[in-house]
Amino acid sequence: DIQMTQSPSTLSASVGDRVTITCRASQSISGWLAWYQQKPGKAPKLLIYKASSLEDGVPSRFSGSGSGTEFTLTINSLQPDDFATYYCQQYNTYSWTFGQGTKVEIK
C-alpha cells in the first residue's frame, strides 16, 4: 500500500498567518491527491482534489500544489474558522490511504 506522511503533526499559528502543510507519498501518485479539513466531533470536509482543484464553496485562501510524491496545502491569511485538523488522501490505487493528519492550533 502507498503510505502518506504529513508534516508537521501539529502546527501553531496566529490569525492572518500563512500556513503550509506537506504531504509525502511513498511512491508516485501523479496528482491523485485530496485534502480534507476536520473539526472535533465532525465529519471531514473536502477542500481540494487532484492536488490543486478547489472544491466548490471552499474559500480561495486554500490552495494545493504538487505532483508525484510531494504535495502541499497552503492556507493564506489563516482565519479563526481554519483551526482544525487537515488530512491528505491518495486515490491513485484501489487501496486509498490517508496521511496521519496535521492539527493547526492557535498560537
Add this chain to the structure above:
Amino acid sequence: QVQLVESGGGVAQPGRSLRLSCAASGFTFSAYGMHWVRQAPGKGLEWVGGMSYNGSHLNYVDSVKGRFTISRDNSKNTLYLQMNSLRAEDTAVYYCAKSRRAYCSFSTCYGFFDYWGQGTLVTVSS
C-alpha cells in the same frame, strides 16, 4: 440536499458481528461510488472499503479483508457494512462517504469523497 445517515453502531463483544447502514438522499445514489471510512478514538482517518457505482469494483483495506463486506441496495438508496469477527481494534466511528464523481469505476475517478455522514460509533469490548 445530500444527506448520508449512518446507523447500526453500538457495543459488540470480540468475535461478534454488527451491520451498519447508510441511508442516502438528495442525489442519484445508483450513480455514485460509496465508501466506508473509520476513525478510532483520538486517531486519524482510515479508509475501510469502497464500492463503485455499478459494483464492478469492491475493495477493502487489508486489515478487514475476509471479515467485512460492503453491499448496496440501490432500490433503497442504502449502503451497508457487514462486520464479522470483530476485534478490539475495530473500535471507531464509522463514516459513509460519497464519491465526488458520478459513473466512475476507476480508482482515480471515484476515490475521493465530497459528502460524509455524521458517523456511527462501534465499540468492540468484552
